[in-house]
Amino acid sequence: MLYYMFNKPQGCVTARSDAVHRTVMDYFPKELAERLHPVGRLDKDTCGLLILTDDGDLDFRIMQPDRHVSKTYFFYSIGTMNDEKKQLLEKGVPMVGFTTGVASFTLQKEYRICELEKFMPAERRERYMRNPDGPAFSASLTIHEGKKHEVKRMLEAVGCRIFYLRRESIGSLQLDSSLAEGEYRELSDNEVDMLGNVDIDVSL
Structure with missing residues (x-):
């Protein structure tokens, strides 16, 4: 499985493709872009932490509103x-x-x-x-x-x-302050564990 942290800039859309706007996938080399998908979304004018992965279950585990992450x-x-x-x-x-x-x-x-x-x-x-x-x-x-x-x-x-x-941040995973907008890096094993073991507050 592949897991990447991306510091999304303003002005690009969270989508695999778009006929008008630059997308978050345009910041990745083709061989990665073909395998990854964004987990959740950020608005075009919102920047910051975005996770991209080929793990099909991650979106459901951490981004659905009823999960309360x-x-x-x-x-x-x-x-x-x-x-x-x-x-x-x-x-x-x-x-x-x-x-x-x-x-x-x-x-x-x-x-x-x-x-x-x-x-x-x-x-x-x-x-x-x-x-x-x-x-x-x-x-x-x-x-x-x-x-x-x-x-x-x-x-x-x-x-x-x-x-x-x-x-x-998403759960306990923090945006890496060393990543400039438009830059990305692989998640460490510890960071992947953070996403896999996010606390879900069922009381909310």
């Missing part, structure tokens, strides 16, 4: 954070058709919007910079589900807008 994301957001919003994020945010599960939120640093200009997507930078002295912050959020756009939707529900999002 933790996934931690770092982000920059426009808006403000307070204790009331933090408690809502951690206890469960009402969404259309469901309420998010228990989460863990950590506020890291507060900024002015203009200080984070370099992290903003080019197509939205001009709009965000209309209020350069407005509030922004960095934070991390650990969730146990992984529904579509869940982290962004959770922050929007408390009046904040994420403009940079990076997945940092």
Whole structure:
């Protein structure tokens, strides 16, 4: 079996092929790309930890929402954070058709919007910079589900807008800080064991 850690850049899609956009598979040599598939997905504008493998069962074991495997994301957001919003994020945010599960939120640093200009997507930078002295912050959020756009939707529900999002970990497997965006490496035997023995919290 093959297991690779990939630091996905922004601007590419998590797919084996795409008629319009560059895909995560385009970063791998052909002989590997033909064998690997991405485990789960990250949005086009989301970067960070992505696992690619030829293990057909891994996706089910760690990425299905009902498995409750933790996934931690770092982000920059426009808006403000307070204790009331933090408690809502951690206890469960009402969404259309469901309420998010228990989460863990950590506020890291507060900024002015203009200080984070370099992290903003080019197509939205001009709009965000209309209020350069407005509030922004960095934070991390650990969730146990992984529904579509869940982290962004959770922050929007408390009046904040994420403009940079990076997945940092899946279970106890951390993104290798030495990997630049677009780089990959094989997982060690210990890291493969981390994925194979992820803790599944059935109480969530």
